[in-house]
Amino acid sequence: xxxxxxxxxxxxxxxxxxxxxxxxxxxxxxxxxxxxxxxxxxxxxxxxxxxxxxxxxxxxxxxxxxxxxxxxxxxxxxxxxxxxxxxxxxxxxxxxxxxxxxxxxxxxxxxx
Numbered sequence: 001x002x003x004x005x006x007x008x009x010x011x012x013x014x015x016x017x018x019x020x021x022x023x024x025x026x027x028x029x030x031x032x033x034x035x036x037x038x039x040x041x042x043x044x045x046x047x048x049x050x051x052x053x054x055x056x057x058x059x060x061x062x063x064x065x066x067x068x069x070x071x072x073x074x075x076x077x078x079x080x081x082x083x084x085x086x087x088x089x090x091x092x093x094x095x096x097x098x099x100x101x102x103x104x105x106x107x108x109x110x111x112x
Contacts, residue, residue: 069110077102 003011030036063071081098085091 073102073105073110076105 030040060074063074065071077098080101081094084097085094088094
């Protein structure tokens with residue numbers, strides 16, 4: 001069922017308000033003149049690594065090493081990511097480069 005123009009405007013207004021509120025909330029909760037709580041600082045240090053680890057596990061959970069290509073594209077991409085990150089220390093480059101290498105392997109080399 002298509003939305004009317006009024007319904008579309010209301011929907012986009014709600015989306016905009018929620019987005020702006022979510023972006024502003026940290027600045028309202030933790031203003032510059034107050035020290036950030038220790039648990040928030042701890043979460044800021046630990047969560048990025050934890051989230052990356054969860055993403056790696058999620059991406060590798062369905063790999064079957066007993067079926068061709070025996071996880072070779074994934075292993076090669078992981079090695080490439082590690083090398084890129086050790087070499088350049090740039091997370092965006094590591095993730096982007098690893099993704100590019102993986103996609104090239106599965107679409108042109110291993111043809112899954």
